[in-house]
Amino acid sequence: MGAGGSVNKYVYEFTEGNKDLKDLLGGKGANLAEMTNLGLPVPPGFTITTEACKAYLATGEEPEGLPEQIADSLARLESSMGKRLGDPSDPLLVSVRSGAKFSMPGMMETVLNVGLNDRSVDGLAQQSGNERFAWDSYRRLIQMFGKTVCDVPGEEFEHALEEAKKAKQATSDLDLDASDLRQLVDVFKTLFAKHTGREFPQEPRDQLDLAIRAVFESWNADRAVLYRRQERIPADLGTAVNVVAMVFGNLGSDSGTGVAFTRDPATGAPGVYGDYLANAQGEDVVAGIRNTVPLQDLERLDKASYDELMSIMARLEGHYRDLCDIEFTIERGKLWMLQTRVGKRTAAAAFIIASQLVDEGLIDLDEALQRVNGAQLAQLTFPRFDLSGEPEALAKGIAASPGAAYGKAVFDSARAAEVAAGGEPVILVRRETNPDDLPGMIAAQGILTSRGGKTSHAAVVARGMGKTCVCGADDLEVDVVSGKFTVDGRTVDEGDVISIDGTSGCVYLGEVPVRPSLVVRYFEGDVSPDDDALVAAVHRLVTHADAARRLRVRANADTGEDAARARRFGAEGIGLCRTEHMFLGDRRELVERLILARTDEERQAALDGLMPLQRADFVEIFQAMDGLPVTVRLIDPPLHEFLPALEDLAVRVAVAHERGEDAGKDEALLAAVRRMHEQNPMLGLRGVRLGLVIPGLFAMQVRAIAEAAAECARQGGTPRPEIMVPLVGAVQELETVRAEAERIVAEAGVSGIPIGTMIEVPRAALTADQIAEAADFFSFGTNDLTQMGWGFSRDDVEGAFFPRYLELGIFGVSPFESIDRDGIGRLVRIAVDEGRTARPDLKIGVCGEHGGDPESVHFFEDAGLDYVSCSPFRVPVARLEAGRAAVHSDGSDSR
Ligand code: PEP
Ligand code: MG
Numbered sequence: 001m002g003a004g005g006s007v008n009k010y011v012y013e014f015t016e017g018n019k020d021l022k023d024l025l026g027g028k029g030a031n032l033a034e035m036t037n038l039g040l041p042v043p044p045g046f047t048i049t050t051e052a053c054k055a056y057l058a059t060g061e062e063p064e065g066l067p068e069q070i071a072d073s074l075a076r077l078e079s080s081m082g083k084r085l086g087d088p089s090d091p092l093l094v095s096v097r098s099g100a101k102f103s104m105p106g107m108m109e110t111v112l113n114v115g116l117n118d119r120s121v122d123g124l125a126q127q128s129g130n131e132r133f134a135w136d137s138y139r140r141l142i143q144m145f146g147k148t149v150c151d152v153p154g155e156e157f158e159h160a161l162e163e164a165k166k167a168k169q170a171t172s173d174l175d176l177d178a179s180d181l182r183q184l185v186d187v188f189k190t191l192f193a194k195h196t197g198r199e200f201p202q203e204p205r206d207q208l209d210l211a212i213r214a215v216f217e218s219w220n221a222d223r224a225v226l227y228r229r230q231e232r233i234p235a236d237l238g239t240a241v242n243v244v245a246m247v248f249g250n251l252g253s254d255s256g257t258g259v260a261f262t263r264d265p266a267t268g269a270p271g272v273y274g275d276y277l278a279n280a281q282g283e284d285v286v287a288g289i290r291n292t293v294p295l296q297d298l299e300r301l302d303k304a305s306y307d308e309l310m311s312i313m314a315r316l317e318g319h320y321r322d323l324c325d326i327e328f329t330i331e332r333g334k335l336w337m338l339q340t341r342v343g344k345r346t347a348a349a350a351f352i353i354a355s356q357l358v359d360e361g362l363i364d365l366d367e368a369l370q371r372v373n374g375a376q377l378a379q380l381t382f383p384r385f386d387l388s389g390e391p392e393a394l395a396k397g398i399a400a401s402p403g404a405a406y407g408k409a410v411f412d413s414a415r416a417a418e419v420a421a422g423g424e425p426v427i428l429v430r431r432e433t434n435p436d437d438l439p440g441m442i443a444a445q446g447i448l449t450s451r452g453g454k455t456s457h458a459a460v461v462a463r464g465m466g467k468t469c470v471c472g473a474d475d476l477e478v479d480v481v482s483g484k485f486t487v488d489g490r491t492v493d494e495g496d497v498i499s500i501d502g503t504s505g506c507v508y509l510g511e512v513p514v515r516p517s518l519v520v521r522y523f524e525g526d527v528s529p530d531d532d533a534l535v536a537a538v539h540r541l542v543t544h545a546d547a548a549r550r551l552r553v554r555a556n557a558d559t560g561e562d563a564a565r566a567r568r569f570g571a572e573g574i575g576l577c578r579t580e581h582m583f584l585g586d587r588r589e590l591v592e593r594l595i596l597a598r599t600d601e602e603r604q605a606a607l608d609g610l611m612p613l614q615r616a617d618f619v620e621i622f623q624a625m626d627g628l629p630v631t632v633r634l635i636d637p638p639l640h641e642f643l644p645a646l647e648d649l650a651v652r653v654a655v656a657h658e659r660g661e662d663a664g665k666d667e668a669l670l671a672a673v674r675r676m677h678e679q680n681p682m683l684g685l686r687g688v689r690l691g692l693v694i695p696g697l698f699a700m701q702v703r704a705i706a707e708a709a710a711e712c713a714r715q716g717g718t719p720r721p722e723i724m725v726p727l728v729g730a731v732q733e734l735e736t737v738r739a740e741a742e743r744i745v746a747e748a749g750v751s752g753i754p755i756g757t758m759i760e761v762p763r764a765a766l767t768a769d770q771i772a773e774a775a776d777f778f779s780f781g782t783n784d785l786t787q788m789g790w791g792f793s794r795d796d797v798e799g800a801f802f803p804r805y806l807e808l809g810i811f812g813v814s815p816f817e818s819i820d821r822d823g824i825g826r827l828v829r830i831a832v833d834e835g836r837t838a839r840p841d842l843k844i845g846v847c848g849e850h851g852g853d854p855e856s857v858h859f860f861e862d863a864g865l866d867y868v869s870c871s872p873f874r875v876p877v878a879r880l881e882a883g884r885a886a887v888h889s890d891g892s893d894s895r
């Protein structure tokens with residue numbers, strides 16, 4: 001019951017709706033109404049709302065008033081058509097079609113020809129003068145109704161149809177005549193009775209009501225549920241139901257049905273694209289039972305309908321100001337529009353069409369920005385496999401870092417570097433990676449792991465490098481010792497060539513050919529917008545996004561080379577320079593000395609060895625980012641990550657003992673690794689805790705930063721370093737580090753280096769007012785904040801049980817990928833509010849992986865952050881999304 005005891009309105013005539021009522025009328029119903037109001041030839045009908053569906057699904061019964069409202073609308077439909085539903089002498093037939101807010105192609109149900117029965121089939125034959133058509137329509141009704149409404153297995157109808165064709169030695173359904181179809185109707189009715197235990201319903205209104213119920217229920221069909229989860233369509237929207245007077249494309253060769261686009265949805269090229277099938281009903285086109293002809297052929301077959309269709313399509317494009325797709329039927333030379341909607345398109349077409357529509361004066365640039373998105377731009381930047389050769393698929397893992405790469409499978413980092421140095425492309429295959437594998441990862445074309453998710457080490461590092469990565473392919477049995485992996489009984493040895501697709505997660509055997517991306521070459525500065533229409537469109541929209549956005553965009557980069565690339569890609573500084581890679585390679589020796597030091601002098605000597613090396617790294621980065629801010633994060637990971645693995649050391653020591661040799665340093669290292677072992681290293685001695693426990697470690701890094709800045713300034717540059725402390729949970733931690741850092745910076749004769757903190761421990765977010773007193777800036781480490789906020793180990797859970805969580809709908813997307821607005825997002829908002837209250841000039845950014853995720857960028861805009869920081873390759877995506885977020889004021893869903 002609605003307010004005041006009146007009954008809710010559940011049924012809308014097409015003349016009552018419009019395109020903006022998609023929530024209530026579904027996409028199809030809203031657009032049918034829009035076309036009706038435009039005066040286009042739409043068969044009359046009405047829409048039952050999503051509200052009615054929701055009420056039905058909640059109670060299992062039609063809500064109060066619905067049956068009467070349907071009866072009223074049906075009566076109006078009958079009077080406008082001059083026919084009655086199922087009238088034995090001249091029946092009105094209707095289609096009953098699903099239509100949710102978001103298009104869910106083929107996921108829900110449709111029943112055509114409702115109103116036919118044993119008597120009205122004769123009336124239809126007489127009125128149409130076509131007996132064959134009448135019986136064909138009736139057999140279609142029993143088939144669709146049986147399958148959709150009463151769960152009769154569809155194959156049984158198909159089988160009976162095939163048998164009928166075989167008996168006539170016919171190849172096409174068109175070869176069956178009226179008497180064949182009449183017999184087939186009998187067979188279908190028997191099938192129906194066998195499976196349902198009752199006769200096919202003869203009462204037209206019963207048929208209609210049952211069909212409407214079936215469409216309601218199809219909202220919760222397994223495939224619809226799965227589709228919604230994948231497409232992240234909310235589960236509680238419900239579907240509308242459209243009841244439309246039937247028009248027939250199967251009345252003879254002067255009838256037919258087709259689908260069309262107002263531009264090419266693959267390339268964006270202007271012009272009309274479509275398929276037409278003469279003498280057919282709607283589902284025949286999609287089912288592919290006969291070959292369609294290009295829409296252009298319709299001009300020859302029926303010029304008047306073709307011309308009318310062209311003018312309607314032009315009108316629709318002008319009205320919707322976008323590419324539209326349509327379905328139409330021609331009944332004996334009369335054109336009817338059955339559906340239109342803003343059509344889906346490829347990423348390339350989205351950019352090209354948006355730019356064309358601006359040129360055509362249909363939309364402005366702000367609107368054009370809403371017509372594209374970061375996910376599409378990301379797709380355009382990755383090289384793609386050409387799968388036309390149908391390569392052999394070996395396994396599927398998590399698509400962790402997009403791109404397409406092939407190379408020889410190699411199972412060891414050093415070996416990967418060696419093979420790559422010999423000029424051979426390499427795919428580094430590991431169970432999982434750790435900082436040790438970095439040289440191999442750098443040398444490889446791509447990285448494949450059998451464990452770990454989208455924020456595992458392999459994934460984060462690979463994305464940072466713009467390198468293709470598939471991780472968590474857990475069907476692979478990786479044996480790094482023997483240098484092979486097995487999958488499904490097949491073995492891939494070192495040196496065998498494999499290909500990995502970081503966009504789909506697929507792993508293939510052999511070399512799959514790759515196409516390079518022009519769009520990346522444009523961002524690199526190698527291709528000009530004048531050279532290519534797609535590049536021109538991307539350039540235009542990203543440039544406009546830059547002008548429109550409020551959020552700044554920085555990059556996560558920790559080498560001079562990455563910093564330079566990030567700058568070419570449009571980064572306005574570095575938001576996260578992770579310093580841990582600066583402890584690898586030749587420098588490990590020094591780290592080992594640091595860890596094994598027994599005296600202050602020994603430790604200081606190791607630190608003194610590291611300092612100039614770090615300083616040189618910083619000089620390179622500050623130069624690449626001259627004039628722009630560079631946030632350097634002090635060392636974060638537990639130090640034992642820089643030592644050899646316990647198993648390796650144990651073996652080395654045992655072998656030495658066996659041979660009666662002195663295991664020397666290995667023995668000391670083994671003892672250190674055992675001593676430093678942690679059950680939960682991510683919650684252990686890392687981040688600021690290292691700085692507070694290991695004397696001189698942070699001091700060395702701060703000195704290297706300050707001296708590098710001084711050196712760059714001496715050379716005439718404008719370095720703008722910022723020092724960032726990781727993993728702070730209490731202001732006291734930050735105060736201690738800050739006091740020491742300020743002293744060292746002053747000693748180096750440098751001034752104005754901001755000192756701030758990551759907010760990545762929930763306690764930091766909840767005490768942000770206190771922490772802000774000691775911080776010049778905050779940067780949200782949303783990887784750790786998600787890990788600690790949910791209590792999810794970021795290196796384990798994505799491969800281990802996220803697939804199940806996604807299946808159960810606990811979340812629609814991994815919270816490591818897209819920020820969990822309700823939980824982790826709330827921590828962010830609290831910290832922003834409290835931090836700014838305590839310190840109004842506090843600069844706030846984000847440098848977790850979410851900084852480059854399109855949906856998360858919108859959240860960070862909304863939360864009032866100053867900048868997002870992401871891997872260099874995602875910088876253009878973040879620029880575009882930040883622009884979209886800034887102009888996205890109407891709250892409309894741009895899906
Ligand atoms: C984070 O936690 O979000 C972050 C950026 O730090 P890291 O990924 O290096 O732990
Ligand atoms: Mg972190």
